[in-house]
Amino acid sequence: RTLTGHESVQPQTSREMLSSGHWLIPTIGGDVWLERPPPPMWWIGIVYTVTGVKASDSIARLAAVLAALPIILLTVGIAKRLFGKGVAVMAGLILATMHEFYSYAINPEADIFLCLIVTAVLALFVSMEFPHVRTTGAVAGSGKPSFFGTRPWPMAGFFLLLGATNWAKGLLFGTVMAAAPIVLYLLGRALQERSFHPLRPYLWCWGWLIAGAAALAWPVAVIGQYPEILQLWQEHYLGRLHRGYLREPWWYYAVQVPYVLLPWTLPALVGLLCSARAAWQHAGRERFICCWALSAPLLLSLADGKHHHYLLHCLGGWAILAAVGLAPLWGWLQDKLRLIPYSAALGAVAMALLAGTGGILWYSRIPGRWGTIVGAVVFISLATWVILTACQQHHLLRAFVGILAPILAAYWLWVPYQASYLDDYKEDLVFLRGAESLIPNDVPVLVQYDWTAPLETFWVLYHMRRPGVLIRDPWQAAEKTANGGQNSSTAYVLARRLDLPLYRRAGTVETVLESTRTRGEKNPDQRRVLYRIHFTQPLPPAPEDYLRVVRRTLW
Template sequence: MQTTLDDSWNERRLRRSDVAVLVLTSALLFGYSLFGGRPLTMHEGVLPQSAREMWQEGEWIIPLSGGRPWLERPPLPQWITIGVTSLVGTWDVWSVRIAPVLMGMAVVVMMAHLAAGCFGRSVGLLSGLLLATSFEFTNYAWLAEEDIFLCAVVTGAVSLFAYIEFFQARGEVESDLRFFGSRPWSVWGLFALVGMTNLAKGLVFGMVMALLPIVGFLLLSGDLGRIRRYLWCWGGLLTIAISVAWPIAAWFRHPDVLDLWTFDLFGRLSGNYTAINEPWWYYLEALPVALLPWPLFALLGLGVLSGKGLRERFSPERFFVLWAILPIFVFSLASGKHHHYLVQCLAPWSVLGAIGLKRVGEWIFEAPQWVRSPVAALLALGLPAAIAIGIWGEHLAGPSWLPTALLVGFPVLALCLGWSLRTRDGVLAMTTILTGVIASYMWVYTCELPPRDQCQDDTAFLQQVNDVVPEGTPVLVNADLNSMDAFRIHFYLNHQARCLHNLSFLLDERLEGDDFYLITRRRDAKKLTRIATIETIEESCRSRRESCPSDRLTLFRIHLDRSLPRLPGPTRVSPMQAMGREKGPVLPNPF
């Protein structure tokens, strides 16, 4: 079979130039979030602000929300965020997104190396590029959220297992299979990484995600010798020690955190956590979207590998098929589902996509020359795109010159693709495709996402608050708005924000003074007039998920009624209360 890929592409390791391509591509695409100007999304406020508050308070165990315990998730992402922002020296929107960019790059390079070792250099390089440009992966490498951190740990654990199984010398691994014996560094690392999955996001969740392909492969292999490598006392103790260290420390400080973890974990399984309940087929619909623009290639790759995967028990083909399917199948059994749970599953699908894309490329390179001509590509791709832009171009979000640029750009890319196919130049073909994909992502980030972001007007409001309130004057923030909104408000107001668990705490005897600035909803004005004289200073043009104008964030200047008694406030807020999963505590109601 003739292709333009020389024999070196079949080497089973990446070159330095390949790694450089992956790093530069990932840095360009993921790093665009550092300078694209998009404000923090609603979910993004949690990690940066809880990390900053831990750093400011010198608290390394309990993530904080306005001084309250935020124990939904373990603090590994906060620790990494603190480390990166400390090196940078600033807590800004761009600086808190550096760590997710680095995590995304690490996963891309890791998977490319693994795929190259199993299926050859060309598949390895393609796997990294497809993973980097998969919609769900790109999106979470842009965002300062925990998902990409968990993805890095889970992918690291499963990849290290694959290294042990497929690349490490058998004698080194099997030199001592006793339960209390010794194991090489790679096995120590595997057990450590499995334990670390419990530090990245949600207890048990990440560990199950990592263990499903590992345990599934070992059990289906039916080889007791392979299984005995991992039946190891010291490794098991290491995993347990790492995985339970933080939960135990958090429990000692807040024993009632068990209520929160029980609600979150078992609520997702049983359906009691109704906000994320989805039908069993949810991931069958969500996965193709998460893999865009590569889902058809991934499906083809699944078919290509399944044959050998079914026949050969110990093959990489079987392992990657199991890694792609088992987590999605098992997590489909739970009532609670969300598309961001797929981030941890995309790595094996990128390898399947690379295999499918390479197979399609081989078919096209062997097609008649008229099919591979620049004219055919221009007619098949460039002309329809130009017609679509001519019809709908004026409705595209972005600058006025964008339709013209697209009218020129799409035909040029089509001609380049056609030329690469005619000359059987796989590198030029992939470069052309990736140029179009990455340019599309940048357009989406800059032009399409901002108008859809319901936090835009609230962010502008918070920036106005910083301009209006005199420097050094604290602003009270009613945290009884939405637990995640409070994080964003505190982040943008920086050190000026002070948390009120709810409005009843305005009469807390620990609150000194009578005159304050307060951020809450407009609808709270009537309540406030019962205990204070109020003045409206600023208001958001539109708040996230508002049902009417009274839901809008508003800055009030208030003067508390001196005749009202100040009350002793509660000494603590429980983890369930801090997250809004449980009411209270409330001071004797002044309203």
């Protein structure tokens, strides 16, 4: 499937870094873009370099996959240390097949890279706090470590990674996601033991200096060149906290948590219930996993700004809970299904009827129509039969494999279906290819910043085969065309139809090509258009207030 505007952001900035050789400050179409730190872009750039590809949707997705695989392995390591090998293997496969994790594991946005760092912090914490497999209430060290004393090297690595949580998505958010379950767990231990001993190893001057240096390295370097980044942080963080940006009701995550855990919601909730008593009674493995799973949704509920993808960083904890909950859920289902003759066949028929009825009722809304409906009915009935049969197996591992198989098959079928029927960028891609063929090779491709949907600007730039030059307004288009040299009174601009009145203020505008449909369009005025502009000589002056707004540093 074609990368979306959101998904094109870091691949495009990586592409420009490779082209320019400037690795510290990300750019978009040559203009500075400060919203994200560069390390994830470096990673994507490395994958581009190794594969020998300058820009490719598939290779960009591969970069995300290569970040997701260590997350799964780290989660397996945590689960193995706390619950043993069987739970660990199931937890890794459960995490990999949670639909939210899968969606971001093939999505080269900052979130999957941040999730890797957060999970690494938690894995290192577990290795220090639980030095022995399946030990309850282990401690990270002994004695009374001093504030200025020494610590083992893993502790220094812990603080370095804690600071590195600011390297993917920006300041603070990642640190909060990593620290919340740790702080909650350690405070619980301290209160229960009525002692500061659990906190002492982490009250370390040099560790916090390491974390601070790692966290502030890029921001300090950027502030010196672009002090306006302070406004970005104010708008992004305060806006999400209490100014209504992405505003959702307080109960938002109560609905979203079950959704992001699909198709493992039921065993995850069972695992939470089974672990709750032990988590409440003593500080041990159950309490830590519950802290990991619950701290993010509880803490994020306090902010105005909410989104389901913020839960990505706690899915590892929920995957382990799901693996823990599978055994009691399997035992209960096994007993109940044995009481119903031909339960697997009856369940398959019931689900086929339900899927068929839904397909008939929503026939006109289903891409692929009858082919999709018939295929879905057949697959759902077979998957139901396989899962119900698996639940009656006498060995948990065999039951798990039987449940996992149709889930993997569903993903295998979903990917080509999504690419064939749910790719909203098909018409836009056809338009871009046509536009490229109409622009002379010696003329720069000017791309108007998309004020309607800003991230779509990245999509246009990334999916152009030729490097594009970002412009904010017609006067800047004239300036950059003049700097280009040849035929400096004429420019080719990729914009939207609604930009036409603005460009007419700068000269004569000719529509060369227009898209038949643009993703997300609410009316034809939002369609993509290739304009050829003959600038008026001399160019009329631009409104200063307007330029002050549109030419600010981007984020």
